[in-house]
Amino acid sequence: MSMRKGICAWGGVRCPLALAVAFLLPVYATAQDAAKGVPTPAPSTYQINEYLVRGNTLLGAVDIEKTVEPFLGPGRSMTDVHAARDALQKLYQSAGYQSVVVEIPPQQVKGGVVLLKVSENEIGHVRVVGAKYHSPQAIRDAVPSLAEGTVPNFTNVQQQLTDLNRQPGRQVVPVLSPGSLPQTMDVTLKVDDSNPLHGSVEVDNDHSADTPDLRTIANIRYDNLWQLGHTISASYIVAPQDRSATEVYALSYLAPLSSDWSLLGSGYKSNSNANTLGGTTVLGKGEAFSLQATLQLSALGQYTQSVSFGVSRKHFDQNITLGGETEKAPLTYVPLTLAYTGQHVGEKSTTGFTLAGNFGLRGAGSENSAFDNQRFNARDNFAYLHADFNYSRLFTGDYSLVTRFSGQVADAPLVSSEQFAAGGETTVRGYLSAEETADTGGVGSIELRSPSINAWLGSFANDWRFHAFFDGAHLQLIDPLPGQRGRFTLLSTGVGTRFTVFHYLDGQVEYAYPLRNGVQTKAHDGQLLFSVKAGL
Incomplete structure (x- = not known):
């Protein structure tokens, strides 16, 4: 096999394509050169009864036979032989073996038998360079498809590298070069870690x-x-x-x-x-513990997905003050959660969503009366569906549009710790955090972001953008008490700026203008919000 001198590196979803280009161009050149050495038989057409494939250890005999079968029979020529070779080459590629070469060696076609030679190029030496905080051996072991002495399946390599690079603070990129021995290639795993x-x-x-x-x-x-x-x-x-x-x-x-x-x-x-939840003052202390298992499902192109299963134990030593009277209401319960998460990353847009079912486990905590004591008609075997959705789009000129939505639907009244909350920086800006809570509701936001002006500010500014937003929420209580307000609507708009400076300092300043009255916040009473975060 001839191999071009030089190095091929690849990463991300284009890995197999880059490898195919790097290896198949010289491969086809080699195959064509070999084909020139095949004597032209006389007559120009002949019968082909069999393709004898030598050197294969990766594909099944049945798959090979099905691939070359269309090119058997009388009246065949070198065009058919080349087509059979190309079809077999594509079979290896589709199976992930881009480094395998199929050639037509010099030969005399006798008895209708044509020889095809397969060269299965193996991994020679594997090195890990640049790892400062991660074990080189662990990185090497995480990509078993690049083990020394094996024929690499680059479909598996790509998936293993994707899994390896999921860990924050570490990126691994393979670099291929010709090996010191014939039909081998050396691999250098370049690590950039923090x-x-x-x-x-x-x-x-x-x-x-x-x-x-x-x-x-x-x-x-x-x-x-x-x-x-x-x-x-x-x-x-x-x-x-x-x-x-x-x-x-x-x-x-x-x-x-x-x-x-x-x-x-x-x-x-x-x-x-002290915390105030939707007009009811909740006094006391509490804790929660949870265990969640997540399964990454097979990716569908640019769409990634996962499912998770969780169980929690929650306990609250609460005193509820309502109408000037205080009553103790300790509560312990065990909820179960089943969730599905999906994300699609495109060239200029990203879409993500999570759909989760939450269920109270009867008999694993406080009696049903304790739930009813805290919230009229609430029960221990509660159930509700929660959804989160986000979408971002990049436009010409580095402008972007970001939208998000969260919603919850319940089948019965919920205790305060399971209710849907609106108000605050992450939901409806301009209102107090969790200013309104209810059993069922939805909250949405749309935000237009400007291009970064960091180039105008100097090297100290890594990113600096401005934005305008509109937030809204609508919530509803199930079975509200007589005289209790059962529906809530929050609306706000505003402008702001976000920045990253000196690599480690993130900040945000916003002016939010409420358009509707809340329990605490008055309409048209603008609020100045800020956040400063230093991180290493």
Whole structure:
């Protein structure tokens, strides 16, 4: 086999195509040169009874026979022989073996038998370079289709590299070069990785009613525990002006079990003494623990998908104050969650959605009366459907449009911890966080973003854009009490800017203008929102 001198690198979805171009161009040149050495038989047509394929160890005999069968029979010529060779070459390519070469060696066609020679080019040496924080051996083992001495299946290689590059802070790109031995190629796995230890501190003014304005969120994360790609993360959320108003501890651990399965364990503990949920003051402390298994399903082109199964245990030591009277309402329950997530990434657009069913498990926690005590007609075997949708589109000139929608549909009244909330930075800007809550509802947003002006500002600015937005939500209670408001609508519009400077500092400033009255927020009372985050 002849091979062009030089190097071929590839990554992403174009891997097989780049390899095919790199190898098949010299392959076909070699095959054509070999074909020139085949004596022209006389007469110009003849009968072909059999194609004898030598050197194959990868494909089944039946598949090869079916591929060359259309080119058997009387009245054949070298055109048919070349067509049989090309068909067999395509069979190897479709099976993922782009490095395999099918040639027509010099020969005399006797007895109607034509010889086709298969050269199965193997991996020679494999090197891992550039890995600072990840084990080179672990990276090599994660791509078994590039093991030394094997014929690479590049379909499998592409999938294994995709799985390998899912881990944050690490990108692996293979580089191919001619091997030192005939019919071999050497592979260099170039690694670009960063320190797996990350930390951030954020300060913003996205707060709920009856609590101080400021929030501080601190997070620390390690992405490569045990050199197995496990991730552990801890967060601390506090109202710095009054810790007793809001204080939350959270911990999570993500363990990849295989290329398809992962397991996420998480929990939080809230030491808050006061939170207002939809006009009802909830006093007390609580915690929740959950375990979620996720299965990555087969990708469909640019569409990726997964399903997840989760179980949680939630406990709240609550006192409910309503109408000036306080009543203890401790609650423990075990909800189950089944979710499907899909995402399509196009050249100029990205679409994603999640559909999740949530179900209360009867008999695994508090009695049904405890649910009814906290919310009239609420029950322990609750069920509701939750959906999230997002879409972004990039336009000419680097303008972009971003939309999002979340919705929830319940079959009965829900306790406050399972209700759908609207208001705040992530839902309807200009209102307090979770200003309105209900059993069923939807919230949507549309945002137009400008091109980045960082080129005008200097090297300190990595990204700086402006945006305008319109947010809205509509919520509804199931079986509201007499005199209790059962429907809520929030609308707001505004403008803002987001920036990243000095690589590590992210910021956001927005002016949000409410268009409808909320429980706490008055219409036309504009709010200035900000967030500053420093991360390493």
